[in-house]
Amino acid sequence: MGKIKKVTDYDMEQLIGQVLRYGVLTAGIVAIIGGVWYLFQNGQGTPHYTEFHGEPAGYTSLTGIIEGLKNGSAKEIIQLGVVILIATPILRIVFSLISFIQEKDRLYIVITLIVLLIILFSMFGGLKV
Amino acid sequence: MNILLFTLILLLGAYLAGLAGSLTGLGGGVVIIPLLTLGFHVDIRYAIGAALVASIATSSGSASAYVKEGITNVRLGMFLEIATTAGAVMGAILAIYTPVNLVAILFGVMLIFSAAMTLRKKHEDALQEGSKLSYALKLNGNYPTKDGIVEYKLKNVGGGFSLMTVAGVLSGLLGIGSGALKVLAMDTAMRVPFRVSTTTSNFMVGVTAAASAVVYLQRGYIDPGIAFPVIIGVLAGAFTGSKLLMRINVKSLKLIFSIAITLIAINMIYNGINHKF
Numbered sequence: 373m374g375k376i377k378k379v380t381d382y383d384m385e386q387l388i389g390q391v392l393r394y395g396v397l398t399a400g401i402v403a404i405i406g407g408v409w410y411l412f413q414n415g416q417g418t419p420h421y422t423e424f425h426g427e428p429a430g431y432t433s434l435t436g437i438i439e440g441l442k443n444g445s446a447k448e449i450i451q452l453g454v455v456i457l458i459a460t461p462i463l464r465i466v467f468s469l470i471s472f473i474q475e476k477d478r479l480y481i482v483i484t485l486i487v488l489l490i491i492l493f494s495m496f497g498g499l500k501v
Numbered sequence: 502m503n504i505l506l507f508t509l510i511l512l513l514g515a516y517l518a519g520l521a522g523s524l525t526g527l528g529g530g531v532v533i534i535p536l537l538t539l540g541f542h543v544d545i546r547y548a549i550g551a552a553l554v555a556s557i558a559t560s561s562g563s564a565s566a567y568v569k570e571g572i573t574n575v576r577l578g579m580f581l582e583i584a585t586t587a588g589a590v591m592g593a594i595l596a597i598y599t600p601v602n603l604v605a606i607l608f609g610v611m612l613i614f615s616a617a618m619t620l621r622k623k624h625e626d627a628l629q630e631g632s633k634l635s636y637a638l639k640l641n642g643n644y645p646t647k648d649g650i651v652e653y654k655l656k657n658v659g660g661g662f663s664l665m666t667v668a669g670v671l672s673g674l675l676g677i678g679s680g681a682l683k684v685l686a687m688d689t690a691m692r693v694p695f696r697v698s699t700t701t702s703n704f705m706v707g708v709t710a711a712a713s714a715v716v717y718l719q720r721g722y723i724d725p726g727i728a729f730p731v732i733i734g735v736l737a738g739a740f741t742g743s744k745l746l747m748r749i750n751v752k753s754l755k756l757i758f759s760i761a762i763t764l765i766a767i768n769m770i771y772n773g774i775n776h777k778f
Contacts, residue, residue, distance in 0.1 A: 385568050385575065392565035392707075396558060400736050407508075407729035415505035419726065421537075424544040426721030433719065450725035454554060457732060458714045460561050461707035468579060479639065483580055487708070490586040494712050499593060500719040 384471035391467050395460030399453045406449030413446055462491055504726065507541070512730040514540070515555065519738020522559055524751055525619055525758050526699055528678040528706060529555035529735040534608060535765045538778065543727070545601050545778050549676030550722030553714040555735045556678040560707035562739050567700040574642045574697055577655075577687075578704045581665045585683070585705055588669020589712040596674050605773035608675050612766035615681035616759035623688050623695035627653035634658040644697050653694050661691040673713035678706035 431437065431451045440448030465488050472480040518532035530552035537548040567573050596604070631641050631654030641654045655661075664686035668679040680702050687698035717723060772778060 381575065382571070385571055385573075388575070389565045389569035392561045392568070396561045396565070396736065399558075400733060403729045403732045406725070407733065410726065410729065411505055411508060414726075415503065415508075417504045419502065419504050419507040419541075421541065421543040421547050421724065421727065424546045427724055428721075431723070431725060432721050447725040450729045451723075453732065454718070454723055454725070454728050457554060457557050457561075458711050458718065461557060461711045464561075465579075465582075465708060468575065477639075480576060480579060483583065487579065487582045487586055490583070490590060491708075491712050491715070494586075494590045494593070495715045497590075499590070499716045 380475070384468065384475075387467055387471065388464055391464050392460060395456065395463060399457035399460065401453075402456060403450055403453030406446050406451075406453060410446035410450060462488075465491070508726070508730045511536075511541070511727065512734045515731045515734025516738040516741075518555065519559055519735035519740075520742045520745075521738075521758055522555075522735070523563060523739040523742030524746060524749075525755050526680060526684075526703070527615055527619065527758075527762075528680050528703070529559040529739065530677040530710075531612065531615060531762065533731060533735075534676065535612075535769060537727070538605070539765070539768060539772070545605060546722050547724050547727055549596075549604075550714075550717050550724065551727045551731045552676035553710045553717060554723060554728050555731050556672075556676070556710040557707050557714065558732050558735045559739045560678060560703055560705075560710065562736055563743055564700070564704045564707060566743065568704065570645065572644045572696055573700045573704045574640070574644075574693070575704070576638075577640045577642065577693070577697075578701045580638055580640060581662065581683075581686075581701075582705055582708050584662050584665035585669035585672065585679075585709040586712040588666040588671075589673035589709050590716070592670040592673020592675075593713040593716040594673075595670065599674065601778045602773045602776050604675060605778045606770050607671070608677070609766040609768075609770035609773065611671060611675060611677065611679075611681075612762050612769065616763045616766070618681040618685060619755050619759050623684070623698070624692055625695050627651050627694050628655060628692045630654055632656040632658060642697070644694070646696075651694070653697065655687075655691040655693050657690045657692070661686045664690055669709055669712075672706075672709050673716075676710075676713070676717070678710060680706060 522529040537543040668682035683702035687693040
C-alpha cells in the first residue's frame with residue numbers, strides 16, 4: 373500500500389516559485405510580441421506623455437483589451453502582457469490558498485482569504501474614480 | 502525624438518534600473534519614476550503606473566528563486582500582506598486627493614529614506630525567544646545557511662504590522678514597492694534575520710503592487726508604449742543582477758547608488774516644491 377504523500381511547506385514553496393517564474397516569463401514574451409509589432413506600426417510617431425490624458429477604455433478593462441485583441445491591436449497585446457504580469461502575484465495567492473487547504477492550516481486559509489478579498493475589492497470596488 | 506528612440510532609451514534605462522534595483526535590494530520602481538519624470542518629462546501619473554509594473558516584474562522574477570531556496574518566510578509574508586494590501590488600497594484612494602507635486606515631494610523623501618536604509622547595518626542574529634503572538638500566528642521559521650538550518654523567532658508583531666500598513670499606503674500612493682519600509686518593519690521591529698527579511702519583503706512587493714495596480718490600470722495610468730520597454734528592460738536587468746550578485750562586492754556599489762538616488766531625490770523635492778510636475 374502506497375502511503376498518501378503529505379503536502380508540506382516545501383511543496384508549496386516549489387509550486388509558488390513555478391507560478392511566479394512562468395507568470396513573469398509569459399508576461400515578458402507577450403509584451404515583446406506586442407511591443408515589436410507596436411514599434412513596427414508606430415515607431416516613427418512622436419511620444420506624447422508630458423500631459424496626462426488617461427488611457428482610453430480599450431486599455432483599461434479586460435473586456436476592452438480582449439476586444440482590441442480581436443482586431444489585432446499591438447497596444448492591446450502589450451496590455452494583455454501587463455494584465456498577465458499583475459495577475460501573477462494574485463495567482464500566487466490562489467495557489468497558496470490551495471496549499472493551505474491541503475495542509476489543513478485553518479488559520480492561514482483565513483489569512484490568505486482576507487488578502488484575496490482585499491485585492492478583489494480593489495479590482496471590483498469601483499475605486500477607479 | 503520619435504517613438505522608436507524613446508523606446509530604446511527607456512529600455513536601456515529600465516535595464517539599468519532593474520540591475521541596480523536587484524543589486525541593492527531597492528527594486529526596479531525607485532529608478533523608473535525619476536527616469537521618466539526628470540529624464541523624459543513624462544507625467545508623474547504615467548510614471549507611477551510604469552513603476553508599479555516594474556515593481557511587480559522585479560519582485561516576481563527574483564522571488565521565484567528565493568522561495569524555492571526556502572529562505573522566504575511564506576506565512577510571515579502572507580500575514581503581513583493583509584497590512585500591505587489594505588494599505589495599498591488606501592493609498593490608491595488617497596492618490597485621488599493628493600496633488601501631483603505633493604506626490605513628487607513624498608517620493609523624494611521616501612527615496613532619501615531608502616538610500617539611508619540601504620547603508621544601515623541589519624540584524625543577522627536569530628532571536629531565540631519569540632513573543633506570544635509569533636507562536637500563535639506560526640510566524641517563526643528557519644532558513645538554510647552554509648552552516649546548516651538556522652531557527653529564528655520574532656517579536657513585536659503589532660509594531661511590524663502597523664509599519665507594514667504605512668508601507669502599503671506609500672506603495673499605493675507612489676507606485677513603488679516600499680521595500681525599505683518593509684525591511685524596517687521586519688528587521689527593526691520584528692527582528693527577523695536579514696536574509697529572511699529582505700527576501701520576504703521582496704516576495705510581498707509583488708502582491709502589494711498588484712493590489713493598487715488593478716486600480717491604476719482602470720484609471721488609465723498604465724500606458725502600453727511605456728509599459729513594454731519597462732517590463733522587458735527591468736526583467737532583463739534584474740536577471741543580470743541576480744547572476745552578478747554572487748560575484749561582485751555590492752558594498753561600494755550600494756554607497757554610490759545611495760548618493761545618486763539622494764541627489765535625484767533632492768531634485769524631485771525641489772521640482773515638487775516649485776510645482777514643476
